[in-house]
Amino acid sequence: MAASSSTSTGLEVRILCRRGLLTSPTASLAPGHIQANLLILPSAYASDFRSLCARNPVPCPLLGSTALSKIGDASCIQPDSLINASDVDFDIRTDLPQYNIYESGKLIATKIDVKHEWTSDHVAFLIGCSYSFEGALAAAGLTPRHWVVGGNVPMYRTTRRLNPAGIFTSGTYVVSMRPYREEDVSEVRRITAPYKGMHGEPIAWGYQDMRELGIVDLDKPHWGDVPEIREGEIPVFWGCGVTPQDMIMQAGDKIKGIVIAHKPGCMLVLDVNEADYFKGEG
Template identity: 55%
Template sequence: MIKRSIVTGQQARLASRNGTHTTSTSGLAPGHLQANLIILPSRYASDFRTLCARNPVPCPLIAESAAKGCSDAFISHLKKLGGDEILGRGSDVRRDAPRYMVYKDSKLEKSHCEEVTAEWTDDHIAFLIGCSYSFETALVEAGLAPRQLVQGRNVPMYRTTMGLCAAGVFRGGTYVVSMRPYRKGDVERVREVTRRFGTMHGEPVDWGWDAVRRLGIGDIDGPEWGDGPLDEGGEVPVFWGCGVTPQEAVMRAGLEGVVMAHAPGHMLVLDARDEDIVE
C-alpha cells in the first residue's frame, strides 16, 4: 500500500507532486504536522493576518510566503520553528498538496485540480494554517484512533452558524468544523490529548448531540466536505475548528482576483513533527 511507504513530509509532498498520492492525507507520514493552504492576492494579506489573529482556533496561522510571489520559502509564525524547519527547501506549495481548489472573484472555478502553477502570480502570498490531522497520531497512541483514519476515509467537515470575528474585508464568515465520533466517556481524554496541539486547532470547540444544534449543523450524515460518518452507535460527535474556514471566509468576502487553496482533506504534509509544537 503506497500510504505505508510514505514516512516523511518530503516523501508525502513528492508523492502528491508526481501523482502517486491523490487522496486524503489523513494518516500519511505519521508524526508529521500537516497544513491547510490558502493563497491570496497580496492586497488581502494584512486583513487575512488579522482574521487569523482574531480567530486562532479555526485559523491558526503557522507560516507564510517569505516574500510576495514566493512559493518555496516561508516565514514561520510559530515560536519554536523556523520557516525552513516547517517546509524544507525544494518544496513548492503550488504542486505539493494532492489536490487544489481555485476561486476567481470569490466563486469556485476549479475543484480538486492537480496543481496551481498556472494560476500563481508574482502578486500571490501563500499562508499555511494548522491542521487537525496533525494530532491524529497522538490520538492513535492514546488508544483513541479516529474512525475515519482507521477506515481510510476523509474526515467529515461541516459549515456552521458559529460566527467568526470580522477582520477587514473578511466579514460575515462562520466556522467550518471537522468531526470525529467518540464514546461520551472518552471525550475528556480526547480533549486532553488534543489541547496540547494549540496551533493545530487544539481541543474541540464543542461536542455532544446538543452541539449539532448549537453549531447550526443541518445534517450530520451529509457533511459539506469529506466522507459521511459511519454511525456505530453509542457515540457522540466531537467538533474541532477546521482550516477550510478561510476558504469559506474568502467566498463570503467577495474578494477580487484569483485565490487558491488545498482541496479539503488533501493537505500539505510538513517536515516539522508533533514534538516540535506540543505544549
C-alpha cells in the same frame, strides 16, 4: 492515487505530490509530522487575513506563510523550520495533492498544481490541521473513526461567526467531526488540548451543541465522507482549517482576483514533527 503507509516523511509526501503521483487525502501519512491547510491570496488581502487569524486562532491557527518580503515567491516558507532547507525544489504550487481554485467566491477548478494560476502578487498562508493530533488519539486507543473505516474526516459548515477582520466580515466556523463515546470526551479533550496551533481541544460536543452550531444532518458533510457513528457515540467537533476557504466562498465577489486553497483533506505535509513543534512552543 493514494500513498502507501510507508510514505513516512514530509519530503517523501511532497515529492509524490510534486510529480503528480499522490492526489488523495493526506490523513495518516508521514505519522508525527505536522500537516497544514493552505490559503493563497492576492497580497492586498494579506494584512486583513493575518488579523483574521489572530482574532480566530481556534479555526484559523496561522503556522506560517510565504515570505512577505518576497511576494510572489512560491519556494520560501517562513518560519523556515517548517520546510527543511535541503528541499531545494519546494514549491507551494505543486507540493499538495490537489488544489481548489476560486474566483469571486466560486470554485472554478480543482487541479493537481497551480503553476498557471499563481501570480507574482500571491501570498500563501499555512493553517494548522487537526490531522496533527490524530496520531496521539490513536496512540491512546481513541483512533479516529475515518482511520478505521477509510476515507476522509467529515467537515461541516456552521452558523457560528468568525470575529470579523478588515474586509473579511462574513465568515463562519467550519468544523471537523469525530464520533466518541460520551465518557471518552474528557480524555479526548485532554489529549488534543496541547495542540494549540492545530485547533487544540474540541469546540463543542453532543447533539445539543450540534444544533447550536446549525448542523442539521451529520450524514451530509459539506466536505469529506459520511461518518459512521456507532451506538452510544456523540459527535465531537473541532475547529477546521477549511474555514478560510469557506469564508472566501461566502465573501463572493468582494474578493478580487484568483484565490487558491488546498482541496479539503489534501494537506501540505511539513518537515517539522510534533515533538519539535512542542519543544519550540515551550
